[in-house]
Every structure is written in structure tokens, then in C-alpha cells.
Amino acid sequence: MPQKKLEKVFRDPVHNYIAVSNQIIYDLIGTSEFQRLRRIKQLGTSSYTFHGAEHSRFTHCLGVYHIAKQITDMFTKNYPEVWNPEENLVTQCAALLHDVGHGAFSHTFEGIFGTDHEAITVEIITNPETQVNAVLRKVSPDFPEKVASVITHDYDNQQVVQLISSQIDADRMDYLLRDSYYTGATYGEFDLTRIMRVITPVENGIAFKIQGMHAVEDYIVSRYQMYMQVYFHPASRAMEVLLHQLLKRAKVLYPTQKDYFNVTSPRLIPFFEKNFNLSDYLHLDDGVLTTYFQNWQTHPDPILSDLSNSFVNRKLAKSVKYDHKDEADLSILRDIIEKIGFDPEYYTAIHSNFDLPYDLYRPEIKAPRTQIEIMQKDGTLTELSELSSLVKSLTGTTHGNSRFYFPREILNPQTLFKAEQEAFVSYINNDQFLGKKGLESN
Incomplete structure (x- = not known):
């Protein structure tokens, strides 16, 4: 009697139905390492701003797999002379697993403890002790390394690499639509259906037919x-x-209070000790850390307890934009803040966010981007910004800002430090400094 074909369906608010018909993909979804992604928020702390943004890395990875599968199925059907269908499974596995190494509150945690989610993704895929690795080895002994090489961009087929990581790939297409949906911000919506119709494999990567240029x-x-x-x-x-x-x-x-942290936050000990392994890393998620922060709310150290309470109950600092020419002035502001009674080491911070919306391929720089190619009707390829004045205006330009964060209590009219408060407010309202850039209400 013939074996019944696998068909599992995940109902998804962005893609409607995500169908899984390959046993390897379904088994990967069922591994403990992948299921852990249910407990890692896709947008980290953004849910404290956009309250609907509670979606997880799990849902995003499923979405990336879905887009990658649609593309590889279409390539197999329509472009047999350019696309090798033997690449389908490695592409789909890489799409599904591309974020499996993300940790609790990933980027912020990485900055403090020196972890690297991309390196950990590769380790999860290649470590023979993981469930993910065991599933991948069912395909072939070297299949885990093939999937990992897609993640590290070392895979020998650039079509596969660009489908997973480029300036327009399955990863970005899913997270823009998904994050837009869950935050309620419509800015991220674009015509995915049209892009899927015009994407095409070329000899050294992927391109988009000129009929769909406006969708790109x-x-x-x-x-x-x-x-x-x-x-x-x-x-x-x-x-x-x-x-x-x-x-x-x-x-x-930690060094002077090891007993306390062993009781209240045991899973963090290997990270405090700078001696963590993959198992230690996988035992952490957003919920575990949040529970630790709740424990620390009653810590006798006033700074740790106050910061823990502020995080758990969303008590945010205020901020102003600043330019690098204002660096000396920030030191004056920190001095005022310290006189009021806040340790500037923990109650002030500089946070910078900048992004390059689109760039040309520049082989001379450290991490060159793969430019977006538009296929003309005669088959020739033209870089996107040469055809689009809109994209040209964004090409190679960096956007974002740096902000100086400080305690919101300083602006409280009930403060006991009137002179210092007035000096602080006067300083940030000075037309020559930060006041012209405006306070954020949070």
C-alpha cells in the first residue's frame, strides 16, 4: 500500500495557509531548537511601543520558508534551463533555519555578553548533538554544512544565497509584511504577489523583470x-x-553577589562567568529573562531594582536628538544629572540607529551589498537605481539619528533639585544645542 503523502498546514495571518509537504521540513519545525523560537519575539522591545507586535521568530521563519518554497517551486517549473531543482531543499531549509540562533532580546543581549546569533545559527545546524543537525543528516552526511554555508554566504550557488540574503530576499519580504501587520503600521506593505511573478534566476543570482520594477x-x-x-x-x-x-x-x-544571582537567575550564570555553551544559550528566552527582571525588582541595590522595575513596568527615559558636534555638551548634561542624584553610568545613554535603504555593489568596502538587477526585455541586466529616480534618491544615503537618553524624572516639576532641573531644561532648550531637535514624548 503506497505511503500517504505528508501534508501539514499552518494558518498564517500574513500568507493565509503555509503548507508543508516535505518530511524534512516538518521534522525541522518539530525540533526543540526551532520550537524555542516561539519564545523569542521577532521585534524584541518594540512590543512596548507597538502593543500588537507580540509575534515570534517562529512565525517569521515559517513565513520566510513559505516565500522561499513558492519561489523555488516557480523556478523549477518556469526556468529549468537556469535553476537546478536539486537546490530546492537546501534553499527551503536555509530559509526556515536562518534565524534559529537568535537569542533572548537578541541584539541587546549580544552587546552585553558578546554572543553572535549568526555564529550560533551555524553551530545549531552543524553541531551533531542538536536535533536540527540530526534531521538534516537524514538528507546526507554533508547536508548540514551545505545549509550552514548558505547562511554564511559561502554556498557555491549565488542564486540560493541571494534568495536568503540580499537587498530583496525572502527574509526581508516576510519581515516587512509581518512586522507591518502586527505593529499596525501600514508602511511596510508592498505588492508581494507582483514581485513573486517577476523574480527570475540568472546565471550569478536573481533578478526582476522590468514589468515589475515599480513593485520593487x-x-x-x-x-x-x-x-x-x-x-x-x-x-x-x-x-x-x-x-x-x-x-x-x-x-x-555578580562577582560580589554570586549566591543571590544563583538563586534568582541561574540560567545567566554561564554568561556572567563568560563560560557558556550552546545548551546554556538555548535555555534562555525572552520569558526567562523577564522573570529574572521581576526577581531583581526587590534587590537591595537601588540601581538594579529601579532599572528592573522600570523595564517590567515600562518606565521609559526621555530623549533628544544630538549631533557629534554636541559631544562636549553631553558631558555637561551628565554632570547636571549626577548632581540631581542619578548615576550617569546607568541613567544616561547614547543610542544610534542608521540604515542604508539601498546601495550599489561596491567590492572595495568590507561588506558589499548585492545590488538589485532589473532584466530588460532583451534579457540584459540593469542596476535598479539607473532606471528608477525614486530609488536613486535613496541609493548610498544613510538615514537615522543618534539620541541622548536621560531620566524622565528630571522634567518633573515636583523635583527637589530646582536649580539643577532649570539648568538642564535651559540647556536642552538652547537654540544652539538639543532643544531645536525636540524632546520625545515616548
């Missing part, structure tokens, strides 16, 4: 808008700053 333009602008309006939102960055300062304070206290 729309995607570039949507990406720009999402970074400016959502990913770089000052309130989300205030939560990142708070999380960073909170973990930094715990790290400083």
Missing part, C-alpha cells in the same frame, strides 16, 4: 519607511537602552 521600487520605499517609523522608534530604543543598562548593572554586581 515600492518594496524599497516600504523598507525605508519601516526603519524610520517602526524599527528606529525612540520609545523602542528607550527600552533597548533600559535593557542594556539593566543587564550591565547585573553583570557588575
Whole structure:
């Protein structure tokens, strides 16, 4: 009797139905390392700004797999002379697993403890002790290394690499639509259906037919808008700053209070000790860290307890934009803040966010980007900004800002330090300095 074909369906608010018919993909989804992504928020602290943004890395990775599968299926059907169908599975596995190494509050945690989610992704895929590796080895002994090489951009087929990581890839296409949906911000919406119709494999990568150029333009602008309006939102960055300062304070206290941290936050000990392994890393998620912060709210150290309370209950710092020419003035502001009673080491911070919406291929720089190629009707390829004045205006230009964060209590009219408060407010309202850039209300 013939074996029944696998068909599993995930209902998704962005893509409607995500169908899985390959046993390897389904088994990867069921591994403990992949299921852990349910407990890692896709947007980290942004849910404290956009309250609907509670979606996880799990949902995003499923979405990236879905887009990659649609593309590889279409390539197999329509471009047999250019696309090798033997690349389908490695592309789909890389799409599904591309974020499997993300950690709790990933980027902020990485900055404090020196972890690297991309390196950990590769380790999860290639380590023979993981469930992910065991599933991949069912394909062939060297299949885990093939999938990992797509993640590291070393895979010998650039078509596959660019489908997973380029300036317009399955990863970015999913997270723009997904983050737009869950934040309620419509800036990230673009015509995915049209892009899927015009994407095409070429000898050294992927390109887009000229009939769909405006859909690609729309995607570039949507990406720009999402970074400016959502990913770089000052309130989300205030939560990142708070999380960073909170973990930094715990790290400083640990050497003299090991017994306390062993009881209240045992999973962090290997990171405090700078001696963590993959198992230690995989035992952490957003919920575990948040529980630790709740424990630390009653710590006798006033800074750790206050920062923990502020994070758990969303008590955000205020901020102003600043330019590098204002650096000397920031030192004066820190002095005022210290006189009022706040340790500037933990209650002030500089946070910078900048993004390059689109760039040309520049082989001379450290990490050159793969430019977007438009296929003309005669088959020739032209770089996108040569055809689009809209994209040209964004090409090679960096957008974003730097912000100086400080305690919101300083602006409280009930403060006991009237003279210092007045000096601080007067300084940031000086037309020659930060006041012209405006306070953020958070």
C-alpha cells in the first residue's frame, strides 16, 4: 500500500495557509531548537511601543520558508534551463533555519555578553548533538554544512544565497509584511504577489523583470519607511537602552553577589562567568529573562531594582536628538544629572540607529551589498537605481539619528533639585544645542 503523502498546514495571518509537504521540513519545525523560537519575539522591545507586535521568530521563519518554497517551486517549473531543482531543499531549509540562533532580546543581549546569533545559527545546524543537525543528516552526511554555508554566504550557488540574503530576499519580504501587520503600521506593505511573478534566476543570482520594477521600487520605499517609523522608534530604543543598562548593572554586581544571582537567575550564570555553551544559550528566552527582571525588582541595590522595575513596568527615559558636534555638551548634561542624584553610568545613554535603504555593489568596502538587477526585455541586466529616480534618491544615503537618553524624572516639576532641573531644561532648550531637535514624548 503506497505511503500517504505528508501534508501539514499552518494558518498564517500574513500568507493565509503555509503548507508543508516535505518530511524534512516538518521534522525541522518539530525540533526543540526551532520550537524555542516561539519564545523569542521577532521585534524584541518594540512590543512596548507597538502593543500588537507580540509575534515570534517562529512565525517569521515559517513565513520566510513559505516565500522561499513558492519561489523555488516557480523556478523549477518556469526556468529549468537556469535553476537546478536539486537546490530546492537546501534553499527551503536555509530559509526556515536562518534565524534559529537568535537569542533572548537578541541584539541587546549580544552587546552585553558578546554572543553572535549568526555564529550560533551555524553551530545549531552543524553541531551533531542538536536535533536540527540530526534531521538534516537524514538528507546526507554533508547536508548540514551545505545549509550552514548558505547562511554564511559561502554556498557555491549565488542564486540560493541571494534568495536568503540580499537587498530583496525572502527574509526581508516576510519581515516587512509581518512586522507591518502586527505593529499596525501600514508602511511596510508592498505588492508581494507582483514581485513573486517577476523574480527570475540568472546565471550569478536573481533578478526582476522590468514589468515589475515599480513593485520593487515600492518594496524599497516600504523598507525605508519601516526603519524610520517602526524599527528606529525612540520609545523602542528607550527600552533597548533600559535593557542594556539593566543587564550591565547585573553583570557588575555578580562577582560580589554570586549566591543571590544563583538563586534568582541561574540560567545567566554561564554568561556572567563568560563560560557558556550552546545548551546554556538555548535555555534562555525572552520569558526567562523577564522573570529574572521581576526577581531583581526587590534587590537591595537601588540601581538594579529601579532599572528592573522600570523595564517590567515600562518606565521609559526621555530623549533628544544630538549631533557629534554636541559631544562636549553631553558631558555637561551628565554632570547636571549626577548632581540631581542619578548615576550617569546607568541613567544616561547614547543610542544610534542608521540604515542604508539601498546601495550599489561596491567590492572595495568590507561588506558589499548585492545590488538589485532589473532584466530588460532583451534579457540584459540593469542596476535598479539607473532606471528608477525614486530609488536613486535613496541609493548610498544613510538615514537615522543618534539620541541622548536621560531620566524622565528630571522634567518633573515636583523635583527637589530646582536649580539643577532649570539648568538642564535651559540647556536642552538652547537654540544652539538639543532643544531645536525636540524632546520625545515616548
